[in-house]
Amino acid sequence: MSPHSPKTPSGDRGFTLVEVMVAMVIGMIGIVIMMQVFATAEGQKRATTGTGDAQSTGATALYELQRDIRQGGYGLNSLSLLSCGLVLPSGATLPTLGPAIINPRKADASLLLPAGDANTDTLLIGYGSGAGSSEGDAITNPNGTILAVQTAANFVVGDAVIAAPVSDGTVACALTLTMDRVTAVATPWVTIGSTPAVPGGLLFNIGQAPAIRAYAIRGGNLTVCDYLANDCGSAGNVGDATIWRPIDSNIVSLRAQYGHNNTNPITWDQTTPTTACQWVQTSALRIAVVARNSQVDKNQITASAPTWEGSAALPFDLSARANWQNYRYKVFETVVPIRNLPWMAKC
Template identity: 60%
Template structure:
């Protein structure tokens, strides 16, 4: 028998003391703090992983697209009498490009308006025709009918093949006109307005030649097709220029595009000895053949694409801007954006051989 029974009223009043409640609250608050810290850390790691994955995907897409087109550069017109000539384009572009080359780094801004600050632009040209890449000799001319050795390589479509007619040998002041095949009756190919001359060369660029302008605009890698729009007129004169829908984004969060020619400047033509951004230009004291030879000696292109993650961090996460092989150890300039250090970056770079130029005979630069 319990000698000291607890009265019913006191039993109902039994519970936690104030001290116990306060201790429990402290323990709960510590647990919440720990959980919040774990959550914040996990969320930061998630943003980093997601952002890095986005940069990886965007950079891969950008470098793959550029590499694919540059590999084709020069196909269909890889001959000395075509390289470096001006190119007259039909509508809708209706303009004359300064020169025809496989890949032109930073062409005149009237042709490819500058992109974001501290980035390069590219103009890539190639065809998809069935004819010989060195062209087909024009043996006779009767009006718009051009007699060639292999008329079966030309087609009226639809769509019809596009062609350019070049002189028989490199000619100072040469100008090529992109024209359309209207009929093929062996041995003749009918082409109006080609400017062809007997003994010259007819180059078949196929039914879908490409003249693609690339530029980084508003943090995106964009492309414009000169056979679909006038890429030069598609941008305003603002700084940076504002461009129309003719410039199509193909990869997001691309903050830099850099490029260099790999050229052989020696007399022996024994391989690349110089990497630079010097686009071949005609020297009035030298010949057109010498000018074309400068293009023929550009046998590779080195490119770098810098992709940025999508998440901006509150603090500095990139203390030093990335570098690439062509920068000589100098950092790629990303300071056009004030908060550039609050993003993470990944550099994609490669060397793309201009393989279509390698088919031509060696030439001598004098």
């Protein structure tokens, strides 16, 4: 017998080094391709999800603003109230009353509300919830805080009320009125919290749950402040999330314009009416919000800021954030009629 072992048959040899290396290269190429496909699919998923988030938050933000603006002025739409100042139960004072005020300002022209994020607008919206006459109830005999009114049955304990003298609305109101609450009713007497206007004035019932709300973009969120409970004009309250409450995230811009119907075609600007008659000639608000997707992209995917109908005078400017071009944006805009304003031929 030969001392040497027989040669291994060719079918039992295994793989050569070259064959193993070729197989590894093919496998690595396959893995690279699969990872690229996965990364692309994941990027598309993030973009789709982010766009969906922007779509839903933007639509919600526009709806909430539109809902309040449509109610703006209800119960406060008398020529005797519009453009007057108002002391609120929170102790804060509004320099002027109106259905929806863009960037409200004090008598010295400084901003009433602390500014929101750079290049965004603020809104102040007010309306009542009463079922009484929008033209007020005649005060026939005031006796301090006890008032004899023409129709005491229109009032119940807890109603918010405002006493004011009669005005034709042709000049700016120089009065600062006070919002009170009804504490007792005994026909024809209505008892309120402070001394009201002179005889011949009017007592306005604005209901159990009136609203004075301020809106602003803060930290990339749409926030709201209840002016009846807090002083929204105080700069010290800006950082308090219980006062300026975030309601929609990733809303990066808010723009608004009045539509004045005293010209043809209608004029769009941010000039706030100063008299009741000027409010009568303001028929709508044009608003736009910009929603941003929540996912930042490693590449610049937005070349220029989005536009809206009012961009000629009020363009969107998102450049305050260094990486703003690494996000996707969606614009939501609408024209909201101001329905709760009086009609007066003399205006």
